[in-house]
Amino acid sequence: MTFPKGKLVAIMGLSGCGKTxxxxxxxxxxxxxxxxxxxxxxxxxxxxxxGLYAMRRKMGMLFQFGALFTDMSVYDNVAFQMREHxxxxxxxxxxxxxxxxxxxxxRGAQNMMPxxxxxxxxxxxALARTVALDPMLVMYDEPxxxxxxxxxxxxxxxxxxxxxxxxxxxxxxxxDIQESLKIVDYVYFMANxxxxxxxxxxxxxxCDTDFVRQFVHGEMDGPVPFHYPGVDYRQALxxxx
Amino acid sequence: MAIVSTIRAIGNRIVNAVWRIGVxxxxxxxxxxxxxxxxxxxxxxxxxxxxxxxxSLIIIIVAGLFVGMVxxxxxYETLKRYGSESxxxxxxxxxxxxxxxxxxxxxxxxxxxxxxxxAEIGLMKATEQISAMEMMAVNxxxxxxxxxxxxxxxxxxxxAAMFSAVGIFGGYLVGVxxxxxxxGSFWSQMQAAVDFREDIMNGIIKSLVFGVVVTVIALFExxxxxxxxxxxxxxxxxxxxxxxxxxxxxxxxLTAIMFRGA
Numbered sequence: 001m002t003f004p005k006g007k008l009v010a011i012m013g014l015s016g017c018g019k020t021x022x023x024x025x026x027x028x029x030x031x032x033x034x035x036x037x038x039x040x041x042x043x044x045x046x047x048x049x050x051g052l053y054a055m056r057r058k059m060g061m062l063f064q065f066g067a068l069f070t071d072m073s074v075y076d077n078v079a080f081q082m083r084e085h086x087x088x089x090x091x092x093x094x095x096x097x098x099x100x101x102x103x104x105x106x107r108g109a110q111n112m113m114p115x116x117x118x119x120x121x122x123x124x125x126a127l128a129r130t131v132a133l134d135p136m137l138v139m140y141d142e143p144x145x146x147x148x149x150x151x152x153x154x155x156x157x158x159x160x161x162x163x164x165x166x167x168x169x170x171x172x173x174x175x176d177i178q179e180s181l182k183i184v185d186y187v188y189f190m191a192n193x194x195x196x197x198x199x200x201x202x203x204x205x206x207c208d209t210d211f212v213r214q215f216v217h218g219e220m221d222g223p224v225p226f227h228y229p230g231v232d233y234r235q236a237l238x239x240x241x
Numbered sequence: 242m243a244i245v246s247t248i249r250a251i252g253n254r255i256v257n258a259v260w261r262i263g264v265x266x267x268x269x270x271x272x273x274x275x276x277x278x279x280x281x282x283x284x285x286x287x288x289x290x291x292x293x294x295x296x297s298l299i300i301i302i303v304a305g306l307f308v309g310m311v312x313x314x315x316x317y318e319t320l321k322r323y324g325s326e327s328x329x330x331x332x333x334x335x336x337x338x339x340x341x342x343x344x345x346x347x348x349x350x351x352x353x354x355x356x357x358x359x360a361e362i363g364l365m366k367a368t369e370q371i372s373a374m375e376m377m378a379v380n381x382x383x384x385x386x387x388x389x390x391x392x393x394x395x396x397x398x399x400x401a402a403m404f405s406a407v408g409i410f411g412g413y414l415v416g417v418x419x420x421x422x423x424x425g426s427f428w429s430q431m432q433a434a435v436d437f438r439e440d441i442m443n444g445i446i447k448s449l450v451f452g453v454v455v456t457v458i459a460l461f462e463x464x465x466x467x468x469x470x471x472x473x474x475x476x477x478x479x480x481x482x483x484x485x486x487x488x489x490x491x492x493x494x495l496t497a498i499m500f501r502g503a
Binding site: 027029052053054056057059060061063064065067068069070080081084085 | 368376
């Protein structure tokens with residue numbers, strides 16, 4: 001898999017196929033048993049802790065449910081990385097936080113606590129926090145999970161606009177096919193830990209591979225069976241022939 | 242076969258317990274190693290001092306008062322048999338400063354602040370806040386664990402001192418105000434018998450040791466909790482049980498070392 005600079009790439013597949021594991025490998029949270037992840041010329045699993053942390057400063061990751069720090073306000077969440085990694089004076093941090101919150105439309109929510117936010121708002125605050133230090137690589141883990149249709153469109157639009165504004169590379173792990181095909185440049189389909197299809201959104205819509213067709217059209221049965229493997233149904237019901 | 246599987250199960254539990262102690266020890270050393278940042282940004286410790294220390298004050302004061310009053314009552318009944326009622330102040334003060342202050346304060350701290358620390362960190366883990374911090378290149382041991390550890394270590398002797406002081410006042414209320422023991426002998430005998438180095442310092446050392454142990458157990462259990470509701474509740478229970486047993490066992494060991502023959 002390659003993720004070119006400035007592109008928005010989606011990794012799609014069924015739940016449990018290894019998408020989030022792949023993101024964890026890219027972020028250096030897991031060491032691969034085979035292969036490697038190379039980012040900005042560095043092989044991630046060969047880095048020591050300082051090297052890994054230096055690399056992570058160039059990354060941002062949006063977690064599935066935002067993972068906002070619940071003991072901090074919206075403002076402090078967005079300011080967190082600036083305070084941890086820079087010596088910027090508080091008035092400059094204030095302006096930067098306001099700019100980030102303005103970009104996600106939540107400037108007015110700066111004093112709210114995460115418990116007071118709706119799911120969509122929390123995801124937007126998390127997005128502002130993710131891009132707080134203008135990372136070169138942004139990873140999104142299921143950014144559309146559990147959102148209403150309006151929030152999904154807003155988040156999708158923000159991801160696209162932020163990627164273009166930052167000139168960053170973005171990786172979206174998702175199984176929300178319709179929303180993500182609207183915004184991404186390229187898609188990888190994964191199943192059982194391997195790539196089964198890849199291409200631009202238009203190529204995938206036209207693709208006649210059984211797996212991709214089942215996934216894109218949401219068909220109930222196909223290469224991915226409806227029934228989990230188990231004993232014969234008649235046997236499970238204790239019926240005699 | 243049953244014997245083999247029983248022995249295997251016992252062996253497995255022992256190996257797991259030893260492994261867990263090793264992981265906890267490594268966690269403790271990492272906490273010490275990454276503590277520098279907490280002292281450079283002391284406001285992080287102050288914030289935790291408020292939630293673990295100041296917020297425990299009410300329970301410490303109320304418990305201290307009642308324990309002191311019970312000591313006053315029971316002590317008077319016992320001392321009266323030997324005509325030594327005037328030594329009530331000494332008995333109450335030594336009992337509190339040497340034993341009950343550090344031990345009871347530590348038990349209450351483990352139940353109130355320790356369990357809260359475990360639940361908070363366990364939930365942070367379950368909601369991916371700790372993973373998020375790691376992905377932001379912020380070491381969670383330095384940012385989350387170390388400030389809480391030092392807040393616990395600083396709070397514990399202060400809470401124990403508060404417990405002892407309020408307990409002595411409780412003993413005074415029952416012994417002097419209610420029963421009528423002579424006030425002059427209550428205070429003067431206490432002043433003469435309680436030694437700063439032997440009694441008060443040893444009590445402070447005890448509470449410091451309890452502070453380290455309780456806080457490390459609470460933080461480790463939270464950090465090590467499986468990221469599920471069941472995992473966090475189990476970790477919180479283990480914090481209270483393990484801390485309480487550790488406090489009582491350590492109290493015996495420390496008492497044997499400090500006061501043997503004294």
